[in-house]
Amino acid sequence: MRLELVINGQRYTIDGVLEDRRLLDVLREDLHLTGTKEGCGEGECGACTIIMNNEIRLACLTTAIQANNSEILTIEGLEKDGKLAPIQEIFMRSGAVQCGFCTPGFLISAYHYLKNGGSKDVDSIRHAVSGNFCRCTGYSKIIDGIQESHDLMSFEKNENSSKNSEKEATFIDLTTEKKQNSINSNKKNIFSVSTKEELCEFLKKYGSEAGILAGATDIIPSIRKGGEKRLYFADVSKIKSQFSEIVEDDKNIYIGAMATFKDIQHNPIIKKHLFELVHAAKTIGGYTIQAMGTIGGNIANGSPAADSVPALLIYDATIELTSLNSKREIKLSSFYLGYKKMDIMRGEFISKIVIEKKQFISTGFEEVGSRKAVFISKVSLAHSLKDEELILAAGSVSAFPKRLLEVEKIFLKQDLTKDTLLEYLSKDVIPLDDIRSTGEYRQKTLLNLLWSLRENLLKK
């Protein structure tokens, strides 16, 4: 394909790029912009963080086709007219840099945070760079450096855009280039779709062999590890805006399935009505993954640990499935049929999540993980209570996130004992051992979370 990019204000045209070549390789190998680093290749370490179309992003999880026609800022672009950005100067003297390998990623994440009006609050700073790992500094001096930069950074409007990029494009021809690796050697086929209809036709044509590249935060690592069985993928960058709106009417809230978790956590409608979803959105991966990953992707992935699903179940969310000529709605609580099995038909995709507005007495979402950011949960529990109607939903304790229907029946009964609660809980879920924890720990923790939740609810 022909790849057109504006990088650090410079226009590039690159011919003959493989569709699934990683943007990271384009930057590092084709354009020799080696400031963007590769630490893991799976979207976990944050060393390859860049800004693409004013959004923070991981270059190792971005394919050429997704990046086409975008504007990119890398570490090399922070210096302007031979002058370092204040945050670079401050990092130089604050001790925020040791080995320096994570530094470009941290600087880009911090720059993006400050540029978008981020505050000096330490916890907000931590959240904004939670997708970046450092093994040298202990983080303290990085936080100090970002705080200190807060008042000194000034940002021009649209500073990376067209102004400079009017200049003639640098042309690179890779057509005859042999050494061009891409994300996998089993050569998956990636198409770019421009309309909803094209997407539906694509899904219809390839059926179970088809996948959608939206955030791509799960699919690309899975392809690279050789675990992805599907062969055909549709890049939906071009139709993303149609399907990522978050709107409301008197009755409902409508969340476009391609809304990212970052969109969700900052959206005023969600913040007002669906607080637990905000909560869940903030715990998915690190901040960079939240800026890329979509809620539809999280649902469609079908992982037992899909963080947003318990939070959606307690609001009794409905999902809208769109196909070429029709739409249907289905309750999320009946969408999952088994491990990674869903009630989705050939040619359908998740287009929207619909949630009825309600006033709750209480809602909550709790997660237990192996650390406080960038984790896959060991147990999660969400609840909502409206009048007499209680919903409990749990993640990571069964083949898919599910409502605890048996527990709901007896949960608020006065004479309930912890043993009886465990008995009912065992009817709902039988947690398993895996790489992250044991079934026993999961069951006991979930029981404890439920028991303390019950005590709190009974007080209300």
Added chain:
Amino acid sequence: MKHKVVGANVTRVDVKEKVTGAAKYTDDIQPDSFYWGAQIGSNVVSGVLKGVIKNPDFDWSDFVYVDASDIPGENEVESVVSDMPLLATKEIRYWGQPIALLAHRDKHQLEEGLKNIKIEIEENPIYVSTIDESLSLKKEIIPQNIFKKRKIERGDIESGFENAKYVFEDIYYTPHQEQMYIEPNAIISWWEGEKIVVKGSMQCPYYVQASIKTVFHKEDKDVEIIQAYVGGAFGGKEDYPSILGAHAALLAMKANEPVKMVYERAQDISITTKRHPSKTTIKMGFDENHKLTTLQMEFILDGGSYETMSSVILARGMLHAFGPYEIPNVKIDGIIVATNTPPNGAFRGFGAPQSFFATESHIDYCALKMGISPFKLREINFVQRGGSFPTGQLLENDVMIREVYDELLKRVNYPVLRKEIDDFNSLSNTKRRGFGIATFFHGAGFTGSGEVRLASIAGIRLDKNGKVAVLVANTEMGQGAHTVLSQIVAEALELPFDMIYMEEVNTQKVPNSGPTVASRTTMIVGEVLRRACVKMRDAIKYNSLDDYLEKVSQYLGDKESESFFQQHLQPPKIKWDDVNYRGDAYGTYAWAIYGVEIEVDLRSFEVTLKNIISVMDIGEVVHPILASGQIEGGIVQSMGYALYENIIFKNGRFWNADFTNYIIPSIVDIPKMDVSFLNNPYSYGPFGAKGIGELPMNGGAPAVNNAIKDALGIHLTKLPLSPEQIMEAYERDL
């Protein structure tokens, strides 16, 4: 004495390149044409190699293939004990063990090539993965599965325990710990005629040179090793580049082009060196006044499948195992066992974090059992000035353990903190807070007579323009060594900092000032440099910067430059007996204490770090920001070791080989830290400085364990202190 440059927060010498993205790490080096190299590793844990079969139908014309038969010299990895083959020929002892190498100009084709190679191994389904399995001799990798034993003895433990009023024994375990530098191992190699050049991410260029010389039967002059920017190492790039460098050089020999080898993260975690797992049986005897009279320990390290450098790690672990206490009767047995896992190697702390976990956890356990405060118990037993360690090392003015302890209690205002914690605990139904300390130390420089044997040489080169180049083989891997060494030279020469610069770390340009390990760079190499500076000042008598350039010009005459070298001089008082393990194990020690406040959720048993306070004596602080950065970074690694980090096995191989499941602390896990220093200058360190790099790794795990003990009254003996383990112990003790 007031210093000008030492003690100042000068700008790091390497930092501008790092904040702009200009710094070239190994993978950033992109020659016009080069090969990507990859390793073909064993796909079983244990077995006998029968052959490697290349698919005859595949086009191999553009590939370079190397196996053991291509090695011109010795097929071995140069180490303390060179028992590991560079490429396996027969016996397979661990999953991923290197067997052959393959390279191609196209990464994609290289992957295809790897798929078309079949390794034939007669698998042995029986293997041992842990210390206990190894000791059970379920499978014997080497005779009795024992690589080495060592002993430290003092007094008489039998009568010690007989006369003790209290005796407590327990067994402590620690797991593998992965260094998890953000830049994976990476090397590029090429040949220039008969000369082999290796450039890469490494801590010890002269180790890599020794390795290449052995593998290729080459002389010093024909092996040029160059350090690239290093994206973190922590010990993980101390010994492994000796393997990777030789691999790349072998491929380059046949490719006639540069060969670059960059490990993917999963591969890096799966096969490179880690911190040794340990099993420590510890027995302490106290008299009626709670005086620690007797200590018996069996300290067992899992060396992995080859011994390599494990013996020196065992030594350091044992020589820190007795803690900062005066103990008359001591017996410490150290053992290294073999398992079917990749050879373990260096990681910050080098054996000491393992033994301190046992000793400093056990002290609190004994205090709990005797019904006395762990603070009081330490006060009774701290080694004093004029006291001695079990090796017989007399500790004179060096001892600062009581001082750091007193300072910590003052900083945390312990009585107030105690009340706050107790009040919180009496009010909360679902949370418990606790505070724990660990007192510890770290000996700087090589153990025993190691520095004498190393006989490091460092130097400076005076250039015509008056600038001075620092000539050392010690690498900058983030710790700030190049900045600190430049400061020492500037101070010693009384020149402005910006007149000092670092020569490239290249074995053809700098002398062998020893490896960048063992907290030795500032203290040992810095002092050698300072003395080299004295030589220059003896040769050129300048009074001030004003007459400096004139005097330099007079001195150099027509010469472009002049170098001044100095060899390490062992301080006169240090005496060590390698055979009996008696004497001065280290020239000096840095002393430290951590106080950690934690909160445990009684539903999930997750531990939240609330406060971390550190007080240390590291002698003169050369660069306050870099020093506190070293400590903070080390604290966070030790918190990872305490709470999260663990290698999980599946079918004998490492399972959690990624950032998602090998859990290092994130920025959200770490509270603001209070790091402070007391300054007790060391007379044989440059301007009074001591080594600091490894010290902060030693105390985190026991401090957290003791805080959990304080919060819940439970006694844990196994790292990591996971919620699963805490839940089990809490329910058991209820």
